[in-house]
Amino acid sequence: MLTNISNVLRACAQRNGAAAVMSARSYADFTTQATFEIKKCDVFKLDEAPATEVVMTREEGLKYYHTMQTMRRMELKADQLYKQKIIRGFCHLYDGQEACAVGIEAAINLTDHLITAYRAHGYTYTRGGTVKEIMAELTGRRGGIAKGKGGSMHMYCKNFYGGNGIVGAQVPLGAGVALACKYQGNNELCVCLYGDGAANQGQIFETYNMASLWKLPVIFICENNRYGMGTSVERAAASTDYFKRGEFIPGLRVDGMDVLCVREATRFAADHCRSGKGPILMELQTYRYHGHSMSDPGVSYRTREEIQEVRSKSDPISLLKDRLLSNNMASVEELKVIDVEVRKEIEDAAQFATTDPEPPLDDLCNHIFSNNPPVEVRGTNPWAKLKSVS
């Protein structure tokens, strides 16, 4: 009987839309939470390790799924728009690495701080940006999160410091933010991300030293996606154990394709920082499906088989989906509904991003300096004087 009703309702839902499905199967049918075994993290200079048995509730699972799916679809849409030349300039896509952003955000608060490099669309979303704002920024319109002036690599929102183009330059900045947190005594920390290519930059090591010396509450996270642009880690680094590179900073190596692993490790790291023990280093082993940027096909330095293998065996969204389904925490239809919702959201955002007007000319030279009263700036045509207001 119940099954018949649910079948009918499900059929209705598929015609009508999202809302009905939740009522098709009663909550009693789903498990509210389950315990999962996750991979043990490799540790360096640590006596304890993050837990290997974690609990995830149904709500959390659906939230992670929704967020990761949104990020995946958003990146694929950006790929499409770039190929249509609606997005110009540079575009570094994050698909494949969603578990990192979602896992980290799940373990910290929105009041904590985060800074990353140029592969930043995912983090902009998890830190509070909306898909509309992000896509409008990619297309350079006034509705963009940086008013259309930043572009793909320069997206910012509250407690999210970007979005940085120069490799490795954001790491000392992250330590500075952590210093401010410590100084202000607000129990916040800073998550400072960089890639496997950037891990060989000198300023990273300078930052390790300062953070350790002054016991700054910073979590250094190396997102190791195995390739720095086109160079594999073996060819770039004398030591590919990026979590040990801190030498005097404790380290964790984490499976970055498993959102629960990342969440647990980040929780562990956050506790470490907040207890005043100083910085900690995490290496997330992850993978990107696209090339380094849109001008890189991504297959000249790695094989399609490798990409396919990762996609089929370790895709973060599939892993989460399997977990939810096999533990009866969600149904296939429910997830499909989320997919449809996400698709719609992305379509709307893309529509907005394509039709929103570009920033007004008056905005062209604003915010160069902080100046009061407004200053005049010479335009490309010397007789066109533009105003700079801040």
Next chain:
Amino acid sequence: MAAAARFFIRGANSRLPVSSVGTGTSGSVGAALLQLSPRCSSRLKTQRRHAAHFTYQPDPVPTQYGETQKMNLFQSITSALDNVLSSDPTAVIFGEDVAFGGVFRCTVGLRDKYGKDRVFNTPLCEQGIVGFGIGAAVAGATAIAEIQFADYIFPAFDQIVNEAAKYRYRSGNLFDCGNLTIRAPWGCVGHGSLYHSQSPEAFFVHCPGIKVVIPRGPMQAKGLLLSCIADRNPCIFFEPKILYRAAVEQVPVESYTIPLSEAEVLQEGSDVTLVAWGTQVHVLREVADMAQEKLGVSCEVIDLRTIQPWDIETVCKSVVKTGRLLVSHEAPVTGGFAAEISSTVQEECFLNLEAPISRVCEDDQLLKPSQLLLVLKSTHSSLFPPPSSSQWRAARKRHFVDRLIRSASRWPPCPSASSI
């Protein structure tokens, strides 16, 4: 011709006080041109791709260096590096991604030909690359370091300025890193935005001890690069990235050098001297043609080639002849190299100048809104002048010609050497 031009300019001067330049008045051709000056409007249009703002003008086929082959800029660089690696057994090339050929294909095939101990990748560390290069050079190897984009050269700035430039001096000539050459793609490319478009030559010329060289095309690039490598001083060689594919001409296959610190007069003229380097040379050549056609103004175009130490003599001789100077570069105007040229020329040729020296550079004032504009240009082509490429180019050139008139019209003409 010169007299006629001066008459014309005098006419323009009387009708166009500088303050009303933007509004335009009827009458002289100059005013009409000024009226046509593009005024940025906030028309909203769908984005359009910008065509290049210039047409590359190839050099005539050189006959004195032997057999030539059609090459573009990156192929001419590869050819130069090939010549060096074969003639100099101590030569090594290194940088990010040079092994597979480089992101601009400047080192394609060299690793296969000469081995992985001579052409190798470095990790992502510019300061390390240059520091390492200085060490290799000091120890006797001919080190050719590549920085992937000139915008990334700043982590290495300390090594270049504090170590490379001063090595010979501080060791009393006991050691030097003259064997070091640093190559980097340079300049605007249209979609580069903040960090793939910079022209940082001005930062380096401020430091005695290093040479800065910028070619305008493949044939020049090969000769100048080979000179840089042979030169006994550390050199920075900036390659205009927009020309890597766009510039094609006949380049000698064998090794040859073009002397450093020698500017080249590309076309002779008598009314105004135009000085530029790199991509901007081609823009100025078009401007010179336009000025001749529309105004009857005869322009002398000079390619500076070596920025530091620059050929003061050639430029000053030209200014003495023409009495007017306009310097143009892609970098922002404040503290750009045009300022240095301007200052030196007014010191040397003050009494020969008939008008203030004009600089037409990327606008700046503050924190490089040029980069902002580049970002915007790549995504908001609707903000900028007319859609079709020829109209856009024409508008840009009008801008230059307007500047010519403006610089000429500021002072009443006075007798110069050429009119006596």
